[in-house]
Amino acid sequence: MNILIVEDEASIRDVLKSYFLKEGWGVYTASDGLEALQHVRKFKVDVILLDLMIPKIPGEEICREIRKSSNVPLIIISSKSREEDMINGLNIGADDYITKPFRIKEVIARINALLRRVEMFTKExxxxxxxxxxxxxxxxxxxxxxxxxxxxxxxxxxxxxxxxxxxxxxxxxxxxxxxxxxxxxxxxxxxxxxxxxxxxxxxxxxxxxxxxxxxxxxxxxxxxxxxxxxxxx
Missing domain, CATH: 1.10.10.10 (Winged helix-like DNA-binding domain superfamily/Winged helix DNA-binding domain)
Incomplete structure (x- = not known):
């Protein structure tokens, strides 16, 4: 399973990558929106973890662009914690929304839950x-x-x-x-x-x-x- 982390804060990006590698997942990282779209087009990605406030191309635009051609599971991670922000994230195509600061174990649990539902859905x-x-x-x-x-x-x-x-x-x-x-x-x-x-x-x-x-x-x-x-x- 390959996951793409789109996050401009290196400390958060590196911690997520470290934990995901321990889970046995393949990990790609992007620090801005342009790099994120390049990775989506180049690599096989099974889950995308997307920060909204990233340089070059905003996360909201990235999400909309991905949804034009793919229904890959996508989880937004953002410091925007108002309920209106969460609903807007879902409106533009996210499958889940996690606010910062977050617990790594919760992020992993959310990803696993989403993947289980996708796998069960595909089999049934x-x-x-x-x-x-x-x-x-x-x-x-x-x-x-x-x-x-x-x-x-x-x-x-x-x-x-x-x-x-x-x-x-x-x-x-x-x-x-x-x-x-x-x-x-x-x-x-x-x-x-x-x-x-x-x-x-x-x-x-x-x-x-x-x-x-x-x-x-x-x-x-x-x-x-x-x-x-x-x-x-």
Missing amino acids: NKEVLRFNHNSLVINFETQEVLVENKAVKLTSTEFKILDAFVKKPGKIFSRQDLSYIVQGYRYIGDGRTMDAHIKNLRKKIEEDPKNPKYIVTKIGSGYKFNSILDEAR
Whole structure:
């Protein structure tokens, strides 16, 4: 497993690299945004750890650029600790968000949890599901989604949320349930982080995100998936 650390503070970068090497992971490092994009294009990277406040190209722009072509698991690490900053990070495509100062063991645990969910998801999904006369098509093996015959790009977290919904249509999922399913731990808070993921997912698969027909809010309970399954193969 190869991880890319994008961090301009050498002390933080070196400590993370040291611990990751002890985990047996391959490690690439970048100290600025330009170098980060070069590494993404040149090397096979399985996880990206991205600081937002880096020189040359801001982390937010890096995240958006990566999401144009890849759903590689991406975790933001940042000293921006306001909830609005966290939600913005998820809105631009991050799978998780860790604030500084952080504990190394927590970072490693978050990475392992994300990788376990990705691995489990890959092993369990070998089919194609079609909904509403092919208006929504989900290929779980290739992680491709078509909406009205047009491909849409989901992050790995968004895809895992969609997977949970469509495999159990009609089931009400709380925000904590979804956090456990996609991240491997139950988020304790007011739920705005998961709401941000749902909002992004709706923008990509719903005809009218403000009046969704697929992912429906159940006030006081959470969310559920409503749709007509055409076929599975």
